[in-house]
Amino acid sequence: MSKMISLTIDGVKVQVEEGTTVLEAARKANIRIPTLCFLEEINEIGACRMCVVETGARTLQASCVLKATEGMDVKTNTRRVRHARKAVLELILSNHDQQCLSCARSQSCELQRLAKELEVFDSHTYKGERTDYKVDDFSPSIVRDNNKCINCRRCVSTCFKKQAVGVIGPVGRGFTTSIESPWKMHLSETACIGCGQCIAACPVGALREKDESPLVWKLLHDPKKHVVVQTAPAVRAALGEEFGMPIGTNVTGKMVAALRRLGFDQVFDTDFAADLTIMEEATELVSRIQNNGVLPMITSCSPGWINFCETFYPEFIPNLSTCKSPHEMLGAIIKSYYAEKTGIATGDIAVVSVMPCTAKKNEADRPQLAALGVPDVDAVITTRELAKMIKSNGVDFVSLPDEEYDSLLGDSTGAATIFGATGGVMEAALRTAYETITGKTLENLDFHAVRGLKGIKEADVQIGDLTLRIAVAHSTANAKILLDSIKSGEKSYHFIEIMGCEGGCVNGGGQPIVTDETRARVDHRTLRAKALYTADAGSVRRKSHENPGIQRLYKEYLGTPNSQKAHHLLHTHYEKHSKYRQSV
Amino acid sequence: MVDRKEQFEALRNVINKHKDEKGALMPVMQEAQNIFGYLPQDVQIEIAEGLGITLSEVYGVATFYSQFALQPKGEHVISVCMGTACYVKGAQAVLDKLSESLGVAPGETTADGKFTLMATRCLGACGLAPVLTVGDDVHGRVIPDEIPSIIAKYES
Numbered sequence: 001m002s003k004m005i006s007l008t009i010d011g012v013k014v015q016v017e018e019g020t021t022v023l024e025a026a027r028k029a030n031i032r033i034p035t036l037c038f039l040e041e042i043n044e045i046g047a048c049r050m051c052v053v054e055t056g057a058r059t060l061q062a063s064c065v066l067k068a069t070e071g072m073d074v075k076t077n078t079r080r081v082r083h084a085r086k087a088v089l090e091l092i093l094s095n096h097d098q099q100c101l102s103c104a105r106s107q108s109c110e111l112q113r114l115a116k117e118l119e120v121f122d123s124h125t126y127k128g129e130r131t132d133y134k135v136d137d138f139s140p141s142i143v144r145d146n147n148k149c150i151n152c153r154r155c156v157s158t159c160f161k162k163q164a165v166g167v168i169g170p171v172g173r174g175f176t177t178s179i180e181s182p183w184k185m186h187l188s189e190t191a192c193i194g195c196g197q198c199i200a201a202c203p204v205g206a207l208r209e210k211d212e213s214p215l216v217w218k219l220l221h222d223p224k225k226h227v228v229v230q231t232a233p234a235v236r237a238a239l240g241e242e243f244g245m246p247i248g249t250n251v252t253g254k255m256v257a258a259l260r261r262l263g264f265d266q267v268f269d270t271d272f273a274a275d276l277t278i279m280e281e282a283t284e285l286v287s288r289i290q291n292n293g294v295l296p297m298i299t300s301c302s303p304g305w306i307n308f309c310e311t312f313y314p315e316f317i318p319n320l321s322t323c324k325s326p327h328e329m330l331g332a333i334i335k336s337y338y339a340e341k342t343g344i345a346t347g348d349i350a351v352v353s354v355m356p357c358t359a360k361k362n363e364a365d366r367p368q369l370a371a372l373g374v375p376d377v378d379a380v381i382t383t384r385e386l387a388k389m390i391k392s393n394g395v396d397f398v399s400l401p402d403e404e405y406d407s408l409l410g411d412s413t414g415a416a417t418i419f420g421a422t423g424g425v426m427e428a429a430l431r432t433a434y435e436t437i438t439g440k441t442l443e444n445l446d447f448h449a450v451r452g453l454k455g456i457k458e459a460d461v462q463i464g465d466l467t468l469r470i471a472v473a474h475s476t477a478n479a480k481i482l483l484d485s486i487k488s489g490e491k492s493y494h495f496i497e498i499m500g501c502e503g504g505c506v507n508g509g510g511q512p513i514v515t516d517e518t519r520a521r522v523d524h525r526t527l528r529a530k531a532l533y534t535a536d537a538g539s540v541r542r543k544s545h546e547n548p549g550i551q552r553l554y555k556e557y558l559g560t561p562n563s564q565k566a567h568h569l570l571h572t573h574y575e576k577h578s579k580y581r582q583s584v
Numbered sequence: 585m586v587d588r589k590e591q592f593e594a595l596r597n598v599i600n601k602h603k604d605e606k607g608a609l610m611p612v613m614q615e616a617q618n619i620f621g622y623l624p625q626d627v628q629i630e631i632a633e634g635l636g637i638t639l640s641e642v643y644g645v646a647t648f649y650s651q652f653a654l655q656p657k658g659e660h661v662i663s664v665c666m667g668t669a670c671y672v673k674g675a676q677a678v679l680d681k682l683s684e685s686l687g688v689a690p691g692e693t694t695a696d697g698k699f700t701l702m703a704t705r706c707l708g709a710c711g712l713a714p715v716l717t718v719g720d721d722v723h724g725r726v727i728p729d730e731i732p733s734i735i736a737k738y739e740s
Contacts, residue, residue: 160638169640171647182643183625580629580639 007072014068022063022074023051027520033076034085034114037152038064039201039516042161048152049088050114054078086118094126095175096204097147103205104384108513110203111150133178138186140210140365141194141358141509144168146178149206155179155198162502164477165308167192179206191311191579193476195304195500196358196382196509209358209510213385219350219378220263227350228338229264230330230409231255233271234356234420234505235383237531241512242387243397248527250535253402255386259354260403261395266338269405270353271412273330274419274428276553277301278544280570281323281425282432283561285495289466294318296471296486296493299425301325303363304500304509306574308476313483314576319496322571324376326419327353327360328369330409331376332569337557338408350378354386356420356508359500371569382510411549414536421529422474422504423450423457426497430461430470431543438464445542451533453503453525456482458493469493475502503529592630594619599634608635609645613652622653658693658700660738662686663717667706670714674727678714679703681728685735698739 003018009026016025021044026033037048046062053063054075063076075081093115100106115123133146153170156179160166167190171180181190199207219227240249259267285297300306300321309316324332331351339346353360357380363369364377381389390397404410415431418424427447434442449459450470455478461468471493473482479498485491501508503525514524536542544550558566598615602608612635616627623646632639646652664670664679679690682701686694690703709715712724718738726734 156640160640166638166640169638169644171644173648173650182628182639 005068005070007068007070007074009074010076016068020068022053022055022061022066022068022072025068026063026074026076031076032517033063034117035064035516036110036114036150036203037154039154039157040519042201043152043154043157045153045157048092048150050085052081052084054081060084082118086120089114089118089120090123090125092150093120093123094128095130096150098123099148103148104208104211105202105205105513108515109205110515112204129175131176131178136186137210139188139192139194140362142187142192142196142199143208143210144179144187145206145208146180147206148204149179150204151177151179152203153179154201154203155207158197158201162475162477163193163195163197163304163308163500164312164480165191165193165195168198189581191577191581193304193307193311193500194359194362194509195307195476197501199358199509200507200511200513203515209382209385210361211385212361212379212381213389215379216352216381216385216389219352224348225350226265226344226348227263227352228266228268228334229259229352229354230268230270230273230327230334231259231354232327232356232420232505233274233417233424233532234508234511234528235354235386237420237506237528238356238511239383239387240397241514242384242391245398247514247518247522247524248531250531251397252535253404254397254400256405257400257403258390258395258397261400262389262393264352266406266408268330268334268409269412269416270327270330271416271419272409272547272549273326273333274416274425275411275413275544275547275550276329276333276570277323277326277419277425278415278428278432279550279554279561280329280566281321282429282436282544284321284323285429285433286437287562289494296496297321298496298498299323299429300572301419301425302498302500302505303357303359305476305479305498307359307362307577308479308500309498310574311577311579312476312480315487316483317574317576320574322567322573324369324570324572325360325363327355327380328363328376328572329570331369332371333409333553335372335374335376336569337553341408346372346374351376353377353380354383355380356383356505356511357501358382358509360510366572368572383508383512384510387512407549409549411547413544413547414539414542415544416547417532417535417539420505420532421451422453422499422502423447423472423497424504424532425499426450426470426472426495428544429495429497430463430468432545433468434461434463435543435545437466442543450497451529453523468495470495470497472497474499474504476500478502506532591619595627595630596634599631603635609637609642613642613645617652622656624654624656655693656697659698660718661700661702663702663704663707664690665705665707665709665713665715665717666703667710667713669706669710673713675714677728678716678726678731681731682716682735685731699735 005018012029014025014029033051036050046065051063052060055061136144156169219225236252240251256267288297298319334351335346361380364380369376415428450457450472457472473479506528507525602612628642632642690701693700716723
């Protein structure tokens with residue numbers, strides 16, 4: 001236990017551990033200091049000066065980087081402090097487009113909130129030069145609009161530290177500084193993996209997903225199109241937040257009801273395809289182990305991770321499971337099996353995926369994900385875009401009744417539901433692999449070693465005679481550490497799960513925005529994951545191979561896992577990408 | 585004609601010399617600029633790969649410091665002093681006239697590679713304001729009308 005320090009903040013005595021910042025100490029005492037560039041553990045640089053406080057020193061101090069000292073007397077809300085904060089905000093606004101009405105982040109914008117709190121009545125106090133930036137919307141996943149950027153660098157730190165990608169950074173100096181890709185490339189020309197964690201980090205609307213809701217509306221209003229929607233496991237654990245429900249509320253039933261109100265012809269569950277993924281992936285793993293195939297096998301559900309692997313670690317491409325990600329599998333099944341069963345022409349079917357993820361947008365554009373000669377998936381919208389569509393359709397989400405998925409491709413198991421949390425795919429695969437290999441019933445279904453937020457989780461799992469060495473990593477920065485340890489020969493495994501985002505899909509780049517202040521109070525990743533694990537624990541069926549819909553699909557259509565037909569529809573291949581895609 | 589292969593060989597030696605040092609980026613970039621005259625994209629990529637950092641970091645530093653050039657410099661670099669004394673004595677008009685005569689904005693190089701036009705901070709020759717330098721030559725008390733004759737001197 002480290003040394004304790006006593007200080008006074010606004011007259012309140014606070015005791016904190018040595019090394020604590022004044023901001024942390026204030027939060028502990030429930031004293032709110034406004035912040036803007038600060039993002040806990042990611043961006044702690046004291047740059048924006050929004051969190052300044054008086055300490056008796058000559059100048060105001062940035063509390064996010066100021067360490068608390070014994071006997072310190074801090075004032076967080078004096079006239080001088082308020083004046084300084086307001087001036088900083090007005091200066092930021094002087095070079096901001098202030099187009100709040102049409103901004104994707106209106107009402108979840110930290111700048112907008114602060115302007116209101118600090119009583120900025122005239123947002124044009126400083127009339128000076130304004131920089132006009134071109135909006136970069138060439139990436140299929142992410143749009144960058146520097147006209148709204150406040151240069152806080154939260155996105156830059158996230159891209160560097162959390163994702164080990166680093167394709168954006170401050171360029172230039174002084175007033176002309178802007179956040180750009182090197183050589184002012186479009187994001188699509190860089191090694192960007194499309195994960196969207198920069199969007200989640202952005203306090204304003206300078207980063208947002210490429211909005212595909214206009215396309216989805218067009219499909220829904222086209223009488224010739226049969227529009228089928230599917231929802232990823234993690235969406236149900238977060239969508240409610242957009243409607244004021246507590247973080248971690250499972251809204252599966254209301255979500256299904258809302259999708260019907262929007263006019264989708266069939267509402268299917270990507271969870272069904274998660275079970276299908278497990279059937280294919282567990283079989284692939286067993287086959288690789290038995291036939292001296294390339295090991296470790298690494299999961300392929302996360303397109304952010306796949307992009308990272310193809311660009312930064314192409315030597316691991318042979319290790320990637322050839323399984324398509326679940327929503328792409330379901331797209332291919334809808335356009336083949338479902339089309340045949342219903343007699344609807346493949347070309348008349350449109351598949352819309354609701355995903356917690358922005359990289360899924362770029363994944364859907366991959367030419368190799370078109371089993372029937374047309375894209376497996378026609379449009380991908382994020383959880384945020386779905387919320388926007390529900391609101392714009394006048395649906396009162398909170399008071400909707402719970403409804404069930406459509407039955408043909410709507411069944412799922414608890415194993416599929418936990419795909420949304422880090423370790424979930426591994427756990428689901430282990431449940432099925434165990435029973436496939438040993439032929440015995442698995443008594444304890446909970447693999448606690450692969451759950452939780454530790455960056456890299458390892459375990460040895462006994463399956464019959466085989467000791468299966470497994471690892472789970474989440475966020476591509478952790479993936480990098482794990483892969484480097486394999487490359488150096490320090491570690492070896494049979495099977496690895498990697499998710500591009502920290503915490504897994506529940507914290508994907510397409511999920512509802514959680515501000516830094518909320519993050520300081522609760523861990524949204526844990527709460528959302530808990531909603532999924534609770535659903536799993538309460539499920540009648542908790543093993544993918546017990547899904548009756550999956551059993552029917554193999555019996556009627558696919559034959560066996562990894563059959564030729566399954567390979568054609570459900571598997572894919574990968575390609576090496578250069579880190580530097582464009583030369584100037 | 586400079587041999588680019590040899591230049592890259594020299595750059596790799598510089599990178600190897602510095603790569604285990606803390607703060608290696610700046611000295612490597614400075615030496616790279618000495619070798620190539622400027623820092624084009626392939627040079628920046630070589631530095632990023634060699635030091636195990638991102639191109640974003642290299643490019644960020646290259647654009648932060650005005651000593652680093654992203655474009656090749658012309659045969660003659662014309663620097664117009666924009667310090668306080670020169671400015672009040674009409675340096676802006678001199679710069680505008682140069683820009684008009686050469687057909688380039690400050691920071692740019694003419695298409696024929698002859699001239700690079702720069703606006704600089706105080707050159708320390710305030711007594712001669714407004715001042716410009718062409719390479720190592722200093723021209724003092726310049727008026728816009730003189731610009732064509734100054735350019736002509738270096739054109740041949």
